[in-house]
Amino acid sequence: MSRLLSLLFALVGTGLLVGIAAAISYGNIAAVWLCSIGSIAFIGYGFSLKAKLRRKKETPSE
Template sequence: MNRPLALLFAVIGTALLVGIAAAISYGNIAAVWLCSIGSVAFIGYGFTLKAKLRRKNDSSPEK
């Protein structure tokens, strides 16, 4: 995974975690659940994409 894409995933993942903290602070249970599910899904997608790109790079012929 290249650096800008990794930075994007890190920033958005962190923003979702901050959203969870803010929702807890305001006492909004629906927003806590929504941000939690979104955070787990987004971070999981990032790991999946990273593994997929790594497998693609490993299988490509080396020059």
């Protein structure tokens, strides 16, 4: 995974976690749930993309 793509995933993931904290402080339960689900999905997608790119890099091209 390139550094720029890693930075993008880190910033967006952190932004979603900050969104959860802000939603908790404002007492908005719907926003907490939305940011939580979005955060889990986005971070999970980042891990799966990283694994996919690593497998592609290790497999020799024919």
